Amino acid sequence: MEPIIKESNSSTSQTSQSQIKNDRREHTADFFSNCLHFYESSWMYDCTIRVGALQGSQPFKCHKLILSAASGIFYTMFNSQFKEAQLGPDDAILIEDALPEIFNAAMRFVYGRKADFGDEITAARLYQFAHKWQIQSLLEATDLFLREPLPENVAFVYDVFKLLRNEEGLKRCMKVIKMKTPYVIKSPYWENVSLETVMDVLGSNTLSISNECSLLEALVLWGMSRVKTQGGPLSGEEVRKAIDEPLKWIRFLTMDQEKFTSFCLKCSSLEILTAKESMQIFMSLSTKNDTLLPEKFSHNRDWRFSLDMATWVPLPTSLENDYDAPCYLEFSVSADVFFVGFRFLDFHDSNYHFKPDASFELCSESGKICEGTTKKDFDPNLYCCLVKPHALVKDVKYKIFVHYYNLPEDSYSFQVFVSQFVTDENITVSLSQTCSMAGICSLIFWSVP
Template sequence: MEERDSITGSTMEERAQSLLDTGLGSDCKFVVGDDKNKVIIDASKAFLIRASPVFERMFFSQFQVTEPIEVPDIEPDVFKTMLRFIYGCKWSFESNDQAVKLCYAANKYMIAELLARCEEYLWPNNVENVWTALLVANLYSLEKLRNAAIQIIHDNSYAIVENPDVANITQNCLLTIVKGRILRIHTEVLVFRMCVQWATARCEEKGLAVNGHHLRSELGEILKYIRFLAMEPEEFVLEVVRTGILIAEESLSILSFLVTGGKTPPPFGLCPVKTTRINDYYLEVTYDGYIDAS
């Protein structure tokens, strides 16, 4: 008779880890990772369905999956860490990158407790880690994390808009801070420079010529939340017109509006707000658009 492995450890955490390591009690198999790094991982259905309604539907519904279960969108090490959490083993976060990937796994399998642990680990406390927090908050609708990130951006507005790391954030993160009532700065030129810096980085990543057409294309929806009407005529000409992001008709319309003190109509489709962001308490700002209350 073949001798089976035995469970080792004196604590529940140690014995749970031993279960994972030996595969004892496992009754399902996963093939985890992409084509370059595939790993077969054994697990217990009982542990899995205890933690996740997604696993419950996989194994105990009319839509049962065929084993082994392919998981190409999660890295093996991340999946193993998720299993350590599910089994109740001792584990810890190793990096922000790992936490972001665990967020994806926790969201995919609807493991709310693991997502909460990730949120706690990624909670922002400075300008350096605020972008990761905002990214995860936007992806997985974590409102408290999002509000914490926005508060840091609000309190450190000048450091944010002049930080070169802005070039590496996602379009959704940039849209969040340009669209909302977040930045406390006196001049919209800094916002425009930040957006151009970000769009330039996207053009360079794609091997595109850095010109007005491509910059505008990369900015997309962001462009309509830049407050051109809050600029001074001279800075609009020197900072905006020269980039070629706006078409001639738009530039002429904005410049006419600025030099006449608002006596000519602003261009259609661009931000109608004519007050600076430092004066946002005069405005009712919503995520559906701007209403000038002045």
């Protein structure tokens, strides 16, 4: 029996053959490339997702099977009694709380594993989208992309992680915030972060700031932006209401009097602090009497500094017994930095190692700058860290005088410096001596980014 062959319309047949050829040209051996082609060409779509607010919304032709495989939410939506499961291919499913470009980027990843997130702001928004729609693969990819956010974007990323309770992500972001604080509080996203994020930053014991006033100024800018966003009048009273809670974290007692006065003059038109509060703070700074501070203000005197931020400059030495060398170390630095402290040599005598009892003074040509003792500031790792870092000016000569107590006769701390110039990262230390009895093997510096 002859097979029956039906004749078809010539033009229709040619069109179908052309379409098949086009599809074959796009088809490859790579599964995700093929899936991405299906999405981009809308081939055999069976659902329409309309994304964005109604006026600016945009339709996307998608496939229920692909969406269900990627997302638990879509799986439930398309395999249940929800109305979305009964809709036709062109009946729109609305997603109003996402941006069309974010949805498109999410679909390009879901269909084709294209991680073209662009920047960290986009990646953070994609992370938020993936979290809501339970797209685990996209969630993991964006979290990896946000592993080390840039300082100018980290406030936004931190806010997203805070909202979605990503504890590991918060730790990573806080590390950046601590190391690059000036960039963070001056970034465009700082002014729009949540109150919780502001509280976390101001509540940190470790930040890279040279003066607490920079945090106070950043807090006021945040408060002004918050008032504008809420549509209220931009008055000192409204800004104060906005910042009243995080204001309690500002460490006024660590401020420089001159910078605090400058802040008061800048904000005189808004009156963020009352005249009485400003006077009480100024008197507390002048007299170092924290009982004069306004009620509920922080009494914390600790600088927001950690040795993790410091640069340790080792001074290579050789040891000899010679008690004629001066008992001080004279040096200068090649850049304006903060002096944090120093580390002693490993003291020992003929029988055992020991920690020296000593007092020390940091001096310049104009006189004593600060002082301390090892009894109060000493650490098991044999270093002395000043209570407050002190700013050093480049090319100015400084001296560290060390006075030892109860030093055993057969102990030694004499050192001969191998080189008069020691460079570490961007700091060059110039030594004015060839030898010293100060027993200092490392200088510790800090530079604010």
